[in-house]
Amino acid sequence: MMRINSIRSGIVIDHIPAGLGPDIFNLLELNKADYTVALIMNAQSDKMGQKDMIKIENQLNVDLSILGVFGEGLTINVIDEESIVHKVTLELPEQIHDILSCNNPRCISTVERNVEPSFTLVNPQDQIYRCDYCDHLYYVKEELHAHH
Numbered sequence: 001m002m003r004i005n006s007i008r009s010g011i012v013i014d015h016i017p018a019g020l021g022p023d024i025f026n027l028l029e030l031n032k033a034d035y036t037v038a039l040i041m042n043a044q045s046d047k048m049g050q051k052d053m054i055k056i057e058n059q060l061n062v063d064l065s066i067l068g069v070f071g072e073g074l075t076i077n078v079i080d081e082e083s084i085v086h087k088v089t090l091e092l093p094e095q096i097h098d099i100l101s102c103n104n105p106r107c108i109s110t111v112e113r114n115v116e117p118s119f120t121l122v123n124p125q126d127q128i129y130r131c132d133y134c135d136h137l138y139y140v141k142e143e144l145h146a147h148h
């Protein structure tokens with residue numbers, strides 16, 4: 001059982017695949033936070049061997065479901081008064097409109113600044129997404145890891 005006593009009220013992102021914690025930390029721009037945040041790497045996990053975790057002493061006004069792209073089973077715990085009041089286990093999103101950007105230089109979403117990137121999950125097993133504009137395929141784990 002994980003102890004969450006370092007957070008009174010906020011969010012704990014748990015079961016992050018080991019090594020991807022910093023990517024999520026950067027994505028959520030927690031390096032700019034003016035509230036307490038903690039990035040824990042290589043914590044022991046019965047299920048995963050090792051995992052990363054992020055503790056945030058704040059409620060974030062962003063849709064965290066997109067973080068499912070970092071790994072199925074990633075968990076969002078909402079903490080209030082030092083106990084978990086809400087817990088969501090994420091799945092791979094069917095659609096992605098941020099986080100990823102197409103790296104095909106001729107893709108309309110690369111050329112036109114006002115075209116929002118759009119990707120569709122085509123292979124959940126291997127976490128492969130396809131650009132909706134140019135059909136480029138993305139193995140999302142490698143993409144996320146390479147992009148910072």
Ligand SMILES: [Zn+2]
Pocket residue numbers: 102103104107108109131132133134135136
């Ligand atoms: Zn594209």
